[in-house]
Amino acid sequence: MTQTLPPTGRDLFWPPADELTEAAERIRSRLGDWPTTHAPWRICLTAPDEPNGGDLIIVADLQHHGDHVAKWLVKGAGVIEASDDSATLHLGGERYALAGHLAEDWIAALAAFLDCGFDPHDALTLAMAWRDGDETAHPDAWPTDLSRFPRVTGLPEAPSQPFARCPDRLGLYPVLPTADWVERVLDFGVKTVQLRHKAADAGLTGEIERCVVAGRKHDAQVFINDHWQAALDAGAYGVHLGQEDVHTADLHRLAATGMRLGLSTHGYFEMLTALHFRPSYIALGAVFPTTTKVMPTAPQGLARLARYVKLLDGVVPLVAIGGIDGQVLPQVLATGVGCAAVVRAVTEAADPAAAVSALQRAFLQ
Template sequence: MPYPDRSAYPDRFYPVVDTLDWVRRLTGLGVGTVQLRAKDLNDGESLQLVSDALQIVKDTPTRLVVNDYWRAAIVAGAKHVHLGQEDLTTADVHEIRKAGLTLGLSTHDDAELDTALAAEPDYVALGPIFFTTLKSMRFAPQGIPKIAEWKKRVGNIPLVAIGGIKLEQAAEIFDAGADSIAVVSDVTQNPDPDARVKAWLEQVIETA
């Protein structure tokens, strides 16, 4: 299935996964942007993971976004990195930019948004929109109305909505102003992930 606009970054459907198998699976399904988020790896492990993931997406339309491991991303030749607020405090944004990588940042409240915008990111992620059980969150769900409010603040910077979002809520979230939806459990915990991914791709084409 052709995706409508490969120039848009990140794609409107933006799955976040934690293994090479998921990267391979989503690449095979024609997903345009995939974030690889694996935790607690040392320098050697992270470099190996990023290098292997880049091999998977090589010569495909899929763009790999490396979560957290910005040094490994630079060394391995990745083009896109995503940082959380805690990662941002220890990352060298100048080095990331010098290496030519795009930079996406997570935000959860107004103070974090201010911090993110100061770094001039290529996109800002807002979450959690809904309750999520995937990881412990010290922030309450933002809700859909927050999307419209934050889109006014970020202006032309793409806004990614994340956190507990299911396909059935996608149209409303796009209508509220989100440019992209990051999806985790609705794909990785779905009994038929391939069918769910195809449904997401159809949905974003219809709402583009």
């Protein structure tokens, strides 16, 4: 049964706004069975006397509110500066700037997407993809038309040419800690791997060079995590970077050489950020809890992954990543994603060759 926003016991808006609450409930009822959020978000149409960490204060002009904005942010509140064709969220020391259409019901839609458990920057992205009346057009009104989504602004200039393409469906994608592991797994017949060698130590160059040689030997796609300069020097097939790296890596140079680029994302705002740079693939995660690295967001889960795939399938190759093993892989692939990255499912397997074989069979079913 579809869950809706509770009509009582929770302040959705300040000051209270019955019509907005009704619109939010109506929109929420057409978004699917998402667990109701426990986060105490409250959308403030005017500034409350005592804002708190659950408040999102909407203003038309940030400068008009002067020193008040700094005080609101210090108290943990968020501020959304909204105009006819843009909205910028200031929250937690970060700035999320979006350009695009704002429907008449965008504030109600924002409340509905917050209730579905999305963080404010992703809820705002979805609210800007909303159009008035969407809740009456289809039983499932979730935004899936990429052309209606906003554009992230304030990003570095994208390379003049898109990054070179990689296969649309990369299949099994082990992420491995050493060149020894890369060579071993390629010998098992895997065609896409990543070297995640975090330390920039004296042996890094040699590790990357060995991986590049192994990739050429097996006609495989070998990506290097983070160390884009060393990967470029070694002539690697591709690099995998995080969101923060797009501000520091020389993406223009990487694209010009024909190297492939994979970018990590953790939600709608970051997916739009990644698309701006026209990468070779986008990684979606973490799908499940993972112990291999500290994640900036809570696990996405299969329901979100399915929505992401529906939005981006056919636009760019997609990779599901985070906590994936043989037990959950069939459920991951059922979302339609064409690639799944694994770590411990291979590196901690009692018999890595058998584990790889079993994981590869899942892609054939």
